[in-house]
Amino acid sequence: MEVKQFVGGIHVPHHKSFSEHKAIKEASVPAEIIIPLVQHTGVPNQPLVNVGDRVKAGQLIGATDKFVSAPVHASLSGTVTAVERRLCFTGEMVQSVVISVDRDQDKLELADVDLDKVTREEAIKAVREAGVVGMGGAAFPTAVKLSPPPDKKIDALLINGCECEPFLTCDHRIMVEQPEKLLRGVRLLMDILGVKHAYVCVEDNKPDAIEALRQKNKDPQIVLVKLPTKYPQGSEKHLVKAVLDREIPSGGLPFDVGTLIQNVGTCVAVYEAVKHRRPLIDRVVTVTGQNVRDPQNLLVKIGTPLSHLIAECGGIMQQPAKVVVGGPMTGKAQQTLEAPVVKGTTGVVVLPPDLALEDMDYRACVSCCRCVEHCPVMIYPNQISIYCEAGLVREAAYWNTMDCIECGICAYVCPSKRPIVQWVQLTKPLIRQLESERK
Amino acid sequence: MSTTEKLVFSSSPHLKDKVSVPSAMRDVFIALMPVTAAAIYFFRLYAVFTIAVALITAVLTELLFSRLMGKKHSLYDWSALLTGLFVALLFPATAAWWTVAIATFIAVGIAKELMGGLGWNLFNPALFGRVAVILLAPWLAYVSGWFAPLAPNLGPVDTLTQATPLAMLQSGSADLPSLGRLFVGFPAGALSEVSPLLVLIGAAYLFYRGHINWRIPASILGTVMVLSAILGHNPVYQICTGGIMIGAFFMATDWVTSPFTGRGKLIFGAAIGVLIVVFRFGLAPTEGVAFSILIMNAFVPLINRKTTHPQFGHVRKAVAVE
Numbered sequence: 001m002e003v004k005q006f007v008g009g010i011h012v013p014h015h016k017s018f019s020e021h022k023a024i025k026e027a028s029v030p031a032e033i034i035i036p037l038v039q040h041t042g043v044p045n046q047p048l049v050n051v052g053d054r055v056k057a058g059q060l061i062g063a064t065d066k067f068v069s070a071p072v073h074a075s076l077s078g079t080v081t082a083v084e085r086r087l088c089f090t091g092e093m094v095q096s097v098v099i100s101v102d103r104d105q106d107k108l109e110l111a112d113v114d115l116d117k118v119t120r121e122e123a124i125k126a127v128r129e130a131g132v133v134g135m136g137g138a139a140f141p142t143a144v145k146l147s148p149p150p151d152k153k154i155d156a157l158l159i160n161g162c163e164c165e166p167f168l169t170c171d172h173r174i175m176v177e178q179p180e181k182l183l184r185g186v187r188l189l190m191d192i193l194g195v196k197h198a199y200v201c202v203e204d205n206k207p208d209a210i211e212a213l214r215q216k217n218k219d220p221q222i223v224l225v226k227l228p229t230k231y232p233q234g235s236e237k238h239l240v241k242a243v244l245d246r247e248i249p250s251g252g253l254p255f256d257v258g259t260l261i262q263n264v265g266t267c268v269a270v271y272e273a274v275k276h277r278r279p280l281i282d283r284v285v286t287v288t289g290q291n292v293r294d295p296q297n298l299l300v301k302i303g304t305p306l307s308h309l310i311a312e313c314g315g316i317m318q319q320p321a322k323v324v325v326g327g328p329m330t331g332k333a334q335q336t337l338e339a340p341v342v343k344g345t346t347g348v349v350v351l352p353p354d355l356a357l358e359d360m361d362y363r364a365c366v367s368c369c370r371c372v373e374h375c376p377v378m379i380y381p382n383q384i385s386i387y388c389e390a391g392l393v394r395e396a397a398y399w400n401t402m403d404c405i406e407c408g409i410c411a412y413v414c415p416s417k418r419p420i421v422q423w424v425q426l427t428k429p430l431i432r433q434l435e436s437e438r439k
Numbered sequence: 440m441s442t443t444e445k446l447v448f449s450s451s452p453h454l455k456d457k458v459s460v461p462s463a464m465r466d467v468f469i470a471l472m473p474v475t476a477a478a479i480y481f482f483r484l485y486a487v488f489t490i491a492v493a494l495i496t497a498v499l500t501e502l503l504f505s506r507l508m509g510k511k512h513s514l515y516d517w518s519a520l521l522t523g524l525f526v527a528l529l530f531p532a533t534a535a536w537w538t539v540a541i542a543t544f545i546a547v548g549i550a551k552e553l554m555g556g557l558g559w560n561l562f563n564p565a566l567f568g569r570v571a572v573i574l575l576a577p578w579l580a581y582v583s584g585w586f587a588p589l590a591p592n593l594g595p596v597d598t599l600t601q602a603t604p605l606a607m608l609q610s611g612s613a614d615l616p617s618l619g620r621l622f623v624g625f626p627a628g629a630l631s632e633v634s635p636l637l638v639l640i641g642a643a644y645l646f647y648r649g650h651i652n653w654r655i656p657a658s659i660l661g662t663v664m665v666l667s668a669i670l671g672h673n674p675v676y677q678i679c680t681g682g683i684m685i686g687a688f689f690m691a692t693d694w695v696t697s698p699f700t701g702r703g704k705l706i707f708g709a710a711i712g713v714l715i716v717v718f719r720f721g722l723a724p725t726e727g728v729a730f731s732i733l734i735m736n737a738f739v740p741l742i743n744r745k746t747t748h749p750q751f752g753h754v755r756k757a758v759a760v761e
């Protein structure tokens with residue numbers, strides 16, 4: 001299929017070879033799991049269990065009646081030892097249920113539903129009850145996404161298998177190893193949305209994934225799209241632009257152009273949720289980097305501490321290291337390894353000392369324009385950096401700071417090593433505040 | 440599992456490109472080496488002496504101003520040295536050394552450091568220093584009297600007093616060098632004017648390293664060629680004289696003092712081209728390039744503001760659903 005190139009973007013070294021050919025392996029059971037009550041974008045859940053309670057794997061332990069949310073489940077059987085605030089990978093303290101895990105685990109009981117008999121409403125309800133969220137990192141509740149406002153008609157479903165962040169290979173492995181489940185999930189989503197076209201989008205640096213999907217795909221309404229490898233190809237705006245040549249308006253969402261985007265991992269989770277009524281209690285996490293002894297793609301129970309995962313992969317080789325949750329362009333560096341894997345955790349990247357950069361001394365902008373040339377949303381990061389640094393919120397808003405997708409390209413290419421993304425993240429809330437005051 | 444891992448914390452992105460300001464400045468320094476070598480070949484010790492004076496003054500000025508302004512010196516970013524080299528290359532080999540020193544002092548101290556350091560300067564520091572001593576010439580002539588006994592004798596070089604091709608063109612001199620000779624190497628004028636070919640080789644290196652963009656040089660050279668052809672001059676001969684090459688590829692492309700928008704770069708270059716032609720055929724024949732670039736430097740903020748491109752998703756409304 002013919003695709004369009006977008007303006008800007010860069011070729012970052014992929015670093016995928018550490019784990020791209022390693023089959024998904026089930027991680028061992030940790031002694032303790034920590035399940036944050038909010039793992040999604042939206043309203044936090046209330047705990048449904050108390051200290052001392054016995055919980056079973058798959059049991060609902062946190063929920064709320066608010067619409068924009070996703071419930072959480074115990075991922076393993078055990079005893080609740082605490083319901084308290086624990087460190088999350090974002091650096092925040094989040095109310096969490098801590099479970100001391102039983103040594104012997106029962107097998108999860110699964111239903112087997114006839115997909116032909118499921119109505120649209122039942123399917124959405126199943127997705128909601130399973131706590132499915134976007135698994136590409138954004139963690140937006142999937143059931144909410146599947147219920148767009150009635151005035152927004154959706155005619156195309158995009159499945160995001162780009163995985164454009166360096167190092168990460170979890171989506172890649174899902175496409176290679178579970179193409180059938182994935183494609184069934186896509187069909188299910190199409191039926192829920194009532195759309196006739198789905199596009200499974202994969203960057204051309206994953207030929208084995210494309211081949212696996214091609215062999216299994218019998219559905220003429222599902223189109224495989226091979227996209228050029230370029231960061232940030234997997235960004236929603238750029239994916240829609242490349243595949244459908246539609247431009248999501250500034251400040252808008254994909255459904256403003258009749259489009260809905262789901263990550264490949266989410267499709268599998270949706271299939272499991274509707275077909276087997278299986279809650280989202282595990283996910284594939286890539287543990288990788290030059291500085292971890294045995295990089296792996298692991299099937300991990302939600303709530304597993306990062307320290308357990310890294311130990312499972314042979315540990316960190318050289319100190320000081322940098323441990324990043326998510327991809328290296330947009331992920332979060334960790335100060336300790338306490339934080340647990342959540343539904344949106346795509347990978348854990350362990351960087352060696354020479355790449356474990358601290359925030360460097362930065363210089364004034366020398367106006368080299370590298371950031372301007374490469375910014376994928378065509379804003380002016382140089383101006384934004386100057387005004388955000390100076391705390392001039394109005395000027396920062398004028399230069400379209402709100403359009404920034406925080407892809408990290410500007411800071412990556414900047415010869416003055418300016419921490420532009422950090423400034424943008426600090427300034428965006430101030431702009432929002434300014435705008436709400438103006439209203 | 441031990442919790443005593445030594446972990447480095449910072450904000451995203453966690454990968455960074457290798458290019459840094461010092462490495463880029465060093466690349467420009469390297470790109471100037473071919474033409475510098477040619478100048479030394481033609482003018483021998485005179486060129487060496489001029490360059491040495493400028494480099495030493497640049498370092499001392501940087502140290503002085505960073506001390507005065509109470510901040511860490513930025514010698515390691517190469518920008519002071521680079522400015523020094525640029526200043527030297529803008530002078531003819533016969534220039535009095537104290538003039539070169541004063542120009543360098545103004546370039547590094549006033550045009551760069553006092554403006555807030557690299558990144559905040561409005562004018563190209565080297566050109567600013569060069570033009571300042573031209574404008575200050577009446578006073579400097581007075582000072583020259585004191586310094587004259589300090590002028591070193593570096594031996595005879597016959598090419599030193601050669602008239603520049605530009606001056607020959609104006610006076611209709613018969614000794615005009617052939618275009619080929621002019622392009623490859625002809626010892627006259629400022630140090631950087633001796634060989635357009637070697638300037639281009641340096642510029643090619645900068646393109647290869649991704650430090651300069653085609654827009655500014657192309658629009659300057661294009662405009663000068665078209666206008667001089669209209670005025671009845673040989674366009675290729677024109678761009679090989681009077682420092683247009685070094686101006687178009689090295690001075691006007693200075694990151695800090697050129698526009699950051701694509702369209703702005705074209706407008707900036709074209710305007711410089713027009714000014715060069717006006718200076719050359721209308722006003723004084725020398726240093727027209729330096730004046731043209733400096734004048735346009737002053738307009739960069741305005742050009743930037745008027746030529747920005749819209750952001751992704753701007754104006755275009757939601758497309759109709761088929």
Ligand code: SF4
Nearest residue numbers: 375404405407408410
């Ligand atoms: S982080 Fe924002 S400003 Fe920087 S390149 Fe990406 S979108 Fe542009």
Ligand code: SF4
Nearest residue numbers: 365366368369371414
């Ligand atoms: S990359 Fe850095 S130095 Fe260059 S224009 Fe952008 S902010 Fe300025």
